[in-house]
Amino acid sequence: MSKVIFVTGAGRGLGTDIAREALATGHQVVATGRRPEEVEKTLGGPQDNLLATKLDITSPEDAQAAAQAAVDRFGRIDVLINNAGNLFTGYFEEISPAQMRQQFETNLFGPMNVTRAILPLMRRQRAGHIITITSTVGLVGMEFTSAYAVSKFAEEGWMESLHYDVEPYNIHTTVVEPGYFRTELLVDGSTTWPELSIDDYAPRTALRIEGMKSMNGRQPGDPAKLARALLTIADQDKPLQRFVAGADAIEAAQTKAKELLAQAEASRELGGSLAYNDTQA
Numbered sequence: 001m002s003k004v005i006f007v008t009g010a011g012r013g014l015g016t017d018i019a020r021e022a023l024a025t026g027h028q029v030v031a032t033g034r035r036p037e038e039v040e041k042t043l044g045g046p047q048d049n050l051l052a053t054k055l056d057i058t059s060p061e062d063a064q065a066a067a068q069a070a071v072d073r074f075g076r077i078d079v080l081i082n083n084a085g086n087l088f089t090g091y092f093e094e095i096s097p098a099q100m101r102q103q104f105e106t107n108l109f110g111p112m113n114v115t116r117a118i119l120p121l122m123r124r125q126r127a128g129h130i131i132t133i134t135s136t137v138g139l140v141g142m143e144f145t146s147a148y149a150v151s152k153f154a155e156e157g158w159m160e161s162l163h164y165d166v167e168p169y170n171i172h173t174t175v176v177e178p179g180y181f182r183t184e185l186l187v188d189g190s191t192t193w194p195e196l197s198i199d200d201y202a203p204r205t206a207l208r209i210e211g212m213k214s215m216n217g218r219q220p221g222d223p224a225k226l227a228r229a230l231l232t233i234a235d236q237d238k239p240l241q242r243f244v245a246g247a248d249a250i251e252a253a254q255t256k257a258k259e260l261l262a263q264a265e266a267s268r269e270l271g272g273s274l275a276y277n278d279t280q281a
């Protein structure tokens, strides 16, 4: 069934694959980006089923205008895919407070701006589906990744809670944790290196930067296949609430789940009986 699919960050990387795949499978697509002309060009130029419109996700005004443009053109929005994001790297002490805030502006407050603009419409429709791309690093903390991880963990918590808020209005949520996919995330336009430099960390920082740069172009995941999987989920009557995407991501999530179970169990003796003893006279 043809749906109206609204995608953020559609001009490059995974967002382009999602928009392409959605168009190829007959959906109506609102492909958004900071440079809408580039988005439209990348997707093959003007088409009846395509609206390319400006949306810098850090701007609530852009989000409202893009949502309105989508409704003016297609009358509704069935699926929102919060895809746009970027990556601030570094050891915690080398990431400036301003960089930490910038990371949150894009990876947390950005999707919130867009979702806030679209939810009133989905509630009126009594139907909708919000898909948010977080990361394996939204489940598992990693060295040199504290800013990105904290923004993606926050996005996870928001999405898990939002699920309960909007479920009564027939609005579904799916949170997606990809592993490493071969997009443009590890290039300079998407990755920001740490602003500060501390001698203790310097050799490790240099090694990490070299390692991440050399991984660019060699990530195992194919974003076109991920895009196809996401559109399958968008078509499900009862969509997956969580989609762990890629063999590397599944392994990481399973390891984390086992660790959590073991840590909860190990906490039982000390943490399992901390309640008031209200029954004592």
Ligand SMILES: NC(=O)c1ccc[n+]([C@@H]2O[C@H](COP(=O)([O-])OP(=O)(O)OC[C@H]3O[C@@H](n4cnc5c(N)ncnc54)[C@H](OP(=O)(O)O)[C@@H]3O)[C@@H](O)[C@H]2O)c1
Binding pocket: 008, 009, 010, 011, 012, 013, 014, 015, 033, 034, 035, 055, 056, 057, 058, 082, 083, 084, 085, 086, 106, 110, 133, 134, 135, 136, 177, 178, 179, 180, 181, 182, 183, 184, 185, 186, 189, 190, 219
């Ligand atoms: N690739 C991976 O290995 C991987 C793994 C886990 C999670 N993810 C997540 O997957 C999502 C897509 O990333 P990707 O891998 O496709 O990276 P990408 O190739 O770097 O693409 C990022 C996209 O986000 C857009 N964007 C960034 N800031 C924006 C803003 N303020 N407003 C609007 N658009 C903005 C970029 O647009 P511009 O062209 O305007 O910069 C670009 O279209 C991100 O949320 C990322 O965190 C990726």
